Amino acid sequence: xxxxxxxxxxAFFASVPLWLQDQYFLHTLVxxxxxxxAAMSLNLLLGYTGQLSLGHVAFFxxxxxxxxxxxxxxxxxxxxxxxTHEPWPPVVxxxxxxxxxxxxxxxxxxxxxxxxxxxxxxxxxSFAEVVRLVALNWVELTNGPLALPGIPPLTIGxxxxxxxxxxxxxxxxxxxxxxxxxxxxxxxRLVYSPFGRAMIALRxxxxxxxxVGISVTKYLVLAAIFAGAMAGTAGGLYAHYIxxxxxxxxxxxxxVTMVIMVITGGKGxxxxxxxxxxxxxxxxxxxxxxxxxxxxxxxxxxLMILIVFVLPDGIVPAIERWFGxxxxxxxxxxxxxxxxxxxxxx
Amino acid sequence: MNAExxxxxxxxxxxxxxxxxxxxxxxxxMNFHVGEGELVSLIGPNGAGKTTAFNVITGFLxxxxxRVTFRGTSLNGxxxxxxxxxxxxxxxxxxxxFDKITVFENVLIGLHRRTAASLFGTLMSLPKERNAEAALRxxxxxxxxxxxxxxxxxxxxxxxPYGDQRLxxxxxxxxxxxxxxxLDEPVSGMNASETARxxxxxxxxxxxxxxxxxxxxxxxxxxxxxxxxxxxxxxxIIANGTPSEIQNDPEVIQxxxxxxxxxx
Ligand SMILES: Nc1ncnc2c1ncn2[C@@H]1O[C@H](COP(=O)(O)OP(=O)(O)OP(=O)(O)O)[C@@H](O)[C@H]1O
Ligand SMILES: [Mg+2]
Numbered sequence: 183x184x185x186x187x188x189x190x191x192x193a194f195f196a197s198v199p200l201w202l203q204d205q206y207f208l209h210t211l212v213x214x215x216x217x218x219x220a221a222m223s224l225n226l227l228l229g230y231t232g233q234l235s236l237g238h239v240a241f242f243x244x245x246x247x248x249x250x251x252x253x254x255x256x257x258x259x260x261x262x263x264x265x266t267h268e269p270w271p272p273v274v275x276x277x278x279x280x281x282x283x284x285x286x287x288x289x290x291x292x293x294x295x296x297x298x299x300x301x302x303x304x305x306x307x308s309f310a311e312v313v314r315l316v317a318l319n320w321v322e323l324t325n326g327p328l329a330l331p332g333i334p335p336l337t338i339g340x341x342x343x344x345x346x347x348x349x350x351x352x353x354x355x356x357x358x359x360x361x362x363x364x365x366x367x368x369x370x371r372l373v374y375s376p377f378g379r380a381m382i383a384l385r386x387x388x389x390x391x392x393x394v395g396i397s398v399t400k401y402l403v404l405a406a407i408f409a410g411a412m413a414g415t416a417g418g419l420y421a422h423y424i425x426x427x428x429x430x431x432x433x434x435x436x437x438v439t440m441v442i443m444v445i446t447g448g449k450g451x452x453x454x455x456x457x458x459x460x461x462x463x464x465x466x467x468x469x470x471x472x473x474x475x476x477x478x479x480x481x482x483x484x485l486m487i488l489i490v491f492v493l494p495d496g497i498v499p500a501i502e503r504w505f506g507x508x509x510x511x512x513x514x515x516x517x518x519x520x521x522x523x524x525x526x527x528x
Numbered sequence: 529m530n531a532e533x534x535x536x537x538x539x540x541x542x543x544x545x546x547x548x549x550x551x552x553x554x555x556x557x558m559n560f561h562v563g564e565g566e567l568v569s570l571i572g573p574n575g576a577g578k579t580t581a582f583n584v585i586t587g588f589l590x591x592x593x594x595r596v597t598f599r600g601t602s603l604n605g606x607x608x609x610x611x612x613x614x615x616x617x618x619x620x621x622x623x624x625x626f627d628k629i630t631v632f633e634n635v636l637i638g639l640h641r642r643t644a645a646s647l648f649g650t651l652m653s654l655p656k657e658r659n660a661e662a663a664l665r666x667x668x669x670x671x672x673x674x675x676x677x678x679x680x681x682x683x684x685x686x687x688x689p690y691g692d693q694r695l696x697x698x699x700x701x702x703x704x705x706x707x708x709x710x711l712d713e714p715v716s717g718m719n720a721s722e723t724a725r726x727x728x729x730x731x732x733x734x735x736x737x738x739x740x741x742x743x744x745x746x747x748x749x750x751x752x753x754x755x756x757x758x759x760x761x762x763x764x765i766i767a768n769g770t771p772s773e774i775q776n777d778p779e780v781i782q783x784x785x786x787x788x789x790x791x792x
Contacts, residue, residue: 376640376650387624387627393608393620393704396640
């Protein structure tokens with residue numbers, strides 16, 4: 183059953199645009215999906231290596247700006263040189279946004295993981311603030327607080343097939359769904375490999391991990407590269423879907439949203455950020471139809487506190503434990519462990 | 529100090545090593561060698577500096593003075609994982625296993641050094657990587673069987689009885705493919721039959737040609753398994769010789785009588 187769950191979930195979510203009438207709800211699903219993608223990337227760091235990045239929105243915002251500027255084109259002068267960039271297709275923008283955010287992940291990782299713990303938290307917050315200030319003040323490039331409007335929506339296709347522009351919500355919904363599936367597969371393969379085991383080992387007992395030959399910086403930086411790149415992809419998708427971005431994308435609340443999604447869903451689990459992301463992405467919309475805006479945020483906060491208090495490991499590990507107990511399947515009772523010895527019995 | 533009584537090729541050399549913690553001199557001018565395939569025990573009363581010596585050798589602590597070389601490579605300034613990658617692997621005095629992870633996965637993590645997986649192949653789930661993973665699992669089983677905890681493969685590391693956690697610690701070190709193994713009080717807290725089993729494991733490892741440096745308070749065991757014994761007292765080596773030489777060394781007897789021998 184557990185094995186088929188991801189396929190059932192994909193089939194269900196693929197069907198949603200076919201029967202969902204409420205366009206606003208569909209829009210919320212697209213935006214939630216984009217944040218779920220960002221939360222998945224944060225989970226790689228927070229959940230699997232145990233490093234808290236409180237500036238994670240920086241990678242998201244960098245992906246958004248790089249992707250937007252690549253597809254809009256720009257002209258800036260740097261040290262007297264005029265640099266002009268002609269607009270490129272949005273898909274190229276998203277790819278570049280992913281790469282640049284991944285490179286930023288590498289640099290931040292190299293810089294911050296010399297010392298870890300609180301130091302990394304501070305470096306990551308500072309990094310996000312620096313990037314926000316650049317976006318705010320480099321008006322020639324980013325338009326500053328006036329925002330970058332008119333970002334073109336994604337187009338798909340090739341020269342010989344012709345291009346289709348993804349204006350609609352349903353089309354963007356499927357793009358995000360596919361992106362989440364790809365990210366899920368990448369993360370799954372990574373964490374179930376020797377690479378992911380090294381990350382988990384560092385989280386569980388760094389001294390012991392080093393003693394068996396695991397390089398601390400190598401694997402933390404690797405996680406930061408993947409986390410940065412995936413958050414960059416999410417940012418790129420966001421820019422082309424919303425079609426306008428301003429320095430507000432860097433606001434701390436966006437990082438907090440990602441952290442909440444990861445922690446309530448279950449950090450260090452594959453499905454955690456998805457479950458947490460669905461709940462906290464949709465909660466505002468669902469609550470909105472019943473209560474006023476002020477009460478809505480209070481309830482949102484209460485929901486979060488309730489989940490963290492009742493299920494400190496998060497929802498997914500709790501469900502796994504519950505099913506593990508009722509079916510007597512011992513393997514599922516261990517949320518932190520990845521797999522058992524089953525494979526080759528000799 | 530007695531002359532080195534080994535005729536084997538020395539592979540691990542500790543030369544003029546000193547460690548100061550502020551005013552406290554944990555080790556002063558330590559010199560000794562371990563030969564290829566030799567089992568050397570490092571003994572001494574509590575606080576003598578044995579664990580500190582391990583920390584220096586394996587890169588967890590920078591010596592105030594002196595140097596350590598392993599197979600001709602200077603270990604000074606190397607990080608712990610770099611020392612391990614040379615084939616010099618340690619265990620810890622305080623029990624150290626991955627508590628919340630199964631015994632089997634503990635060993636899989638320990639096998640890190642033996643993995644051949646590439647990042648690209650992993651993301652693409654290529655056959656080479658899948659085969660490498662299967663081979664790794666076979667190796668994990670072999671190590672669990674060698675150490676004798678294979679029947680507990682699916683238990684969490686932290687839920688094992690104390691003695692078995694000690695064994696898991698050794699399994700983790702063995703997984704890292706050491707040519708030289710440093711064991712810090714491996715049988716502390718084990719009962720007599722567990723200790724006897726551990727001695728037979730030591731003998732198996734020796735038969736495989738592993739070089740072993742052992743820190744242990746269990747004197748009958750030390751006397752039984754060691755080729756040579758180095759005695760440390762207050763950070764200074766006071767004797768270095770065969771078990772029978774050590775047992776009759778007046779300075780050693782004095783050091784131990786002064787402190788009382790601690791038996792496991
Ligand atoms: N990090 C440290 N900071 C300060 N002093 C230390 C530190 N580590 C060890 N010491 C001191 O150095 C001395 C040697 O300690 P060490 O742990 O090496 O002894 P040991 O021979 O392993 O003893 P035991 O048999 O009890 O394990 C002790 O006096 C100890 O208190
Ligand atoms: Mg000690």
